[in-house]
Amino acid sequence: MRIGELARRAKVSTRALRYYEEQGILSADRTSSGQRVYSDTATERVWLIQQLYAAGLPSRTIAAILPSVDTGYAAPELVETLRAERARITARAAELEEAGRKLDQVIELAVNPERCRGSHGRTGASAGEAY
Known part of the structure; x- marks a missing residue:
């Protein structure tokens, strides 16, 4: 899905999604023209990121946590x-x-x-x- 669709589904701004990508906590593939394309699981990832930010965690800690979420091992x-x-x-x-x-x-x-x-x-x- 494109960035606008993800922003609508996750109820965040496209600016926030770009920031998450800059912080290394959200990734997207790129089309040949450079447009971001996100996986179907990106919405859940953004919701998780939002919850972690709401818990007061800085982006560096969130970046450290996410691989554990993916693997199930901390x-x-x-x-x-x-x-x-x-x-x-x-x-x-x-x-x-x-x-x-x-x-x-x-x-x-x-x-x-x-x-x-x-x-x-x-x-x-x-x-x-x-x-």
């Missing part, structure tokens, strides 16, 4: 890489949760400044502190 080094990526995502999620809690405090201060005032009319808590 080398121990790859498993360790995936575990490290999972730990990175977990740490980032915790950072975002903490940022959300701090933002909640700032919102509360903005909505109810009287709850956070000290005895002299000053704010009793800074934006990053609990009050």
Whole structure:
């Protein structure tokens, strides 16, 4: 199938498909005139790539994963890489949760400044502190 058809089926842009090809995570044959022709399984490959990106994996890790998907075997080094990526995502999620809690405090201060005032009319808590 041609690039436009794959883009429609996979619900991605042709630009994304070209990018995937540049990253070495999607391949296409070429016609004599240079047009890309994708296999019938390319749609599923693009969906998988999208899921891996949505999981927060960078293209270099995705490129390392895809051969394991094709063969059904993941080398121990790859498993360790995936575990490290999972730990990175977990740490980032915790950072975002903490940022959300701090933002909640700032919102509360903005909505109810009287709850956070000290005895002299000053704010009793800074934006990053609990009050």
